[in-house]
Amino acid sequence: MTPAPETALTRHAGIEVPLICGAMYPCSNPELVAAVSDAGGLGVVQPVSMTYVHGHAFREGLRRIRRLTPRPVGMNALIEKTSKRYHERMTAWVDIALEEGVRFFVTSLGNPKWVVDRAHAAGGVVYHDVTEARWAAKARDAGVDGLIAVNRRAGGHPGPRDLAPLLDELAPFGLPVVCAGGIGDAPAFAAAIRLGYAGVQMGTRFIATPECHASHAYKQAILDAGESDIVWTDRISGVPMAVIETPYLRRTGLRVGPVSRWLLRQPRTKHLMRGLYLMRSLWRLRRDSLDERRAHEFWQAGRSVADITALEPAGDIVRRFARAL
Numbered sequence: 001m002t003p004a005p006e007t008a009l010t011r012h013a014g015i016e017v018p019l020i021c022g023a024m025y026p027c028s029n030p031e032l033v034a035a036v037s038d039a040g041g042l043g044v045v046q047p048v049s050m051t052y053v054h055g056h057a058f059r060e061g062l063r064r065i066r067r068l069t070p071r072p073v074g075m076n077a078l079i080e081k082t083s084k085r086y087h088e089r090m091t092a093w094v095d096i097a098l099e100e101g102v103r104f105f106v107t108s109l110g111n112p113k114w115v116v117d118r119a120h121a122a123g124g125v126v127y128h129d130v131t132e133a134r135w136a137a138k139a140r141d142a143g144v145d146g147l148i149a150v151n152r153r154a155g156g157h158p159g160p161r162d163l164a165p166l167l168d169e170l171a172p173f174g175l176p177v178v179c180a181g182g183i184g185d186a187p188a189f190a191a192a193i194r195l196g197y198a199g200v201q202m203g204t205r206f207i208a209t210p211e212c213h214a215s216h217a218y219k220q221a222i223l224d225a226g227e228s229d230i231v232w233t234d235r236i237s238g239v240p241m242a243v244i245e246t247p248y249l250r251r252t253g254l255r256v257g258p259v260s261r262w263l264l265r266q267p268r269t270k271h272l273m274r275g276l277y278l279m280r281s282l283w284r285l286r287r288d289s290l291d292e293r294r295a296h297e298f299w300q301a302g303r304s305v306a307d308i309t310a311l312e313p314a315g316d317i318v319r320r321f322a323r324a325l
């Protein structure tokens, strides 16, 4: 097989195919991360998912992945300031990841400077999730090596821009830009690379794989859903999150109540409120995504569901996408 063309991402991450399996709380389990990396892409570890959801002590989880593949993996650090305790825990996770040989970090929210300092000292790189130029400017000032451009079709927390204009907006920063959002099939992946993206980060497509430990009902909902079934709700985490519209959501609505909305905006209460929402969302998403027997309320997915029609092993996805380049 002819190797996939090199990009700044493949060089930075030491991988063959410019395709990242994005961190997913609660869907990133070690077997999924390892399968993507082993096929030549980059699996990214989500530490809260690894520990709280899948029950591995962080270092042990990384070693489990290492037993499954010798190839590079990345780590996601959600660095939003919620509490001192959370920051200390994230710092410890980043340090453990470095000790265990991880050299690629994807940071989201917050100021990535402290992760950049640690990663660079060890010869690693940091790519930061951004949704528009003002966040990219902050990330560049913090010294990141690349940007992950989260567009409006993404799963997780989508941004406001479309795929092509977002690349135009971020190109002037002179950093490699990875496309995140709405890519579910090989032609769309190849088109994003042709457009000038240094790689693609996919989430939703990798949930519909045998390696992902999400429930069968959730995977089937992804296969069944069309683009118009994806809606945004702020009721899970306090900020808009892309989910499949379930009968529960149709019944109860997509928006938080007026009092919570007010508290989420006030400078004095917003960090506390975000912290509370975050804690509740961790529990809720774990329950709804993995437990087969639950009534299903919140299933995260992006608009790429439109192109996802079959379960497929994660490694086959990476190899099939690579052939499209």
Ligand SMILES: Cc1cc2nc3c(=O)[nH]c(=O)nc-3n(C[C@H](O)[C@H](O)[C@H](O)COP(=O)(O)O)c2cc1C
Pocket: 021, 022, 023, 024, 025, 026, 027, 046, 076, 078, 107, 108, 129, 150, 153, 154, 155, 156, 157, 180, 181, 182, 183, 201, 202, 203, 204, 205, 300, 301, 302, 303, 304
């Ligand atoms: C179920 C789910 C959970 C996610 N959790 C995280 C997360 O914990 N941290 C993060 O940085 N991004 C998270 N994301 C975003 C993905 O890493 C990725 O950027 C996004 O899924 C790309 O869009 P796509 O789903 O259309 O492929 C999540 C996405 C999904 C679908």
